[in-house]
Amino acid sequence: MVDWTGLGHAYGAAWDVPALLNSLTPDPADEVWGELWSRICHQGSVYSASFAALPALADAAARWQPRQRAQPLALAGCILASTDCRDKSGRNLVEVFVRENHAVVRRFQELCQESLAQRGLTKEDFIYLLQAACSFDGDGFWGRKLDQLAGGEFSGICPRCGVDLYLVIGKYGYFATAEDWVSRGDSPGTLRPRPGVKLAPIESAQGALAPTAQWMYDRCVAAHQEELAVCVSFLFGTSECTSCRESFSLQDAIAEA
Numbered sequence: 001m002v003d004w005t006g007l008g009h010a011y012g013a014a015w016d017v018p019a020l021l022n023s024l025t026p027d028p029a030d031e032v033w034g035e036l037w038s039r040i041c042h043q044g045s046v047y048s049a050s051f052a053a054l055p056a057l058a059d060a061a062a063r064w065q066p067r068q069r070a071q072p073l074a075l076a077g078c079i080l081a082s083t084d085c086r087d088k089s090g091r092n093l094v095e096v097f098v099r100e101n102h103a104v105v106r107r108f109q110e111l112c113q114e115s116l117a118q119r120g121l122t123k124e125d126f127i128y129l130l131q132a133a134c135s136f137d138g139d140g141f142w143g144r145k146l147d148q149l150a151g152g153e154f155s156g157i158c159p160r161c162g163v164d165l166y167l168v169i170g171k172y173g174y175f176a177t178a179e180d181w182v183s184r185g186d187s188p189g190t191l192r193p194r195p196g197v198k199l200a201p202i203e204s205a206q207g208a209l210a211p212t213a214q215w216m217y218d219r220c221v222a223a224h225q226e227e228l229a230v231c232v233s234f235l236f237g238t239s240e241c242t243s244c245r246e247s248f249s250l251q252d253a254i255a256e257a
């Protein structure tokens with residue numbers, strides 16, 4: 001049995017976590033998810049209770065249909081991709097958990113692969129599952145960054161001159177710019193670049209993709225997420241800084257941010 005009162009989360013002692021874990025539902029709009037996220041994965045920070053909650057998240061995901069698992073898997077993935085995870089004695093809690101709980105991590109990987117293979121997931125759920133799969137495979141970088149794809153824009157920094165970059169991939173187009181580009185589009189809810197803003201096109205990755213890119217691309221194609229497969233080829237592409245004119249790989253610029 002877990003002694004929850006001896007564990008902590010963002011707001012203090014974790015005595016209230018078991019009740020939340022017992023009332024999980026597959027409905028992502030259920031307020032229990034907000035309550036749980038804010039306690040155990042607070043803006044990317046994790047706590048001792050976060051790791052104690054992982055087996056229960058795996059149990060919930062396993063009870064539900066593959067198409068219903070985005071919340072528990074995304075939360076678990078976020079916890080395991082955290083970089084803000086050292087305890088008072090300086091131990092990296094993610095490394096400790098992974099070392100001592102191979103079976104739980106393996107279970108997350110299997111549940112997530114099964115969910116990713118489903119057709120007809122929303123684009124957002126698919127992105128969150130893909131991000132979680134990266135995290136479960138030990139790729140903390142994409143395990144932290146990939147969800148920005150759901151918003152159609154990544155934050156980057158020019159590796160050459162250090163300017164902040166907006167890397168737009170998806171519903172608003174495929175371009176990079178150092179300027180605030182957003183203006184309202186012609187129809188409600190759409191955006192388009194402001195007139196006069198300097199934009200650089202993103203060139204999609206050419207030729208053989210790097211293994212991570214190829215893996216993401218293949219998952220998208222297999223699940224008939226063709227639009228996201230195109231986004232992945234741009235995500236691993238290159239562009240030009242609109243400030244210093246130097247070309248850069250998007251992955252490098254995202255890593256700087």
Ligand SMILES: [Zn+2]
Pocket residue numbers: 158159160161162163241242243244245246
């Ligand atoms: Zn630059």
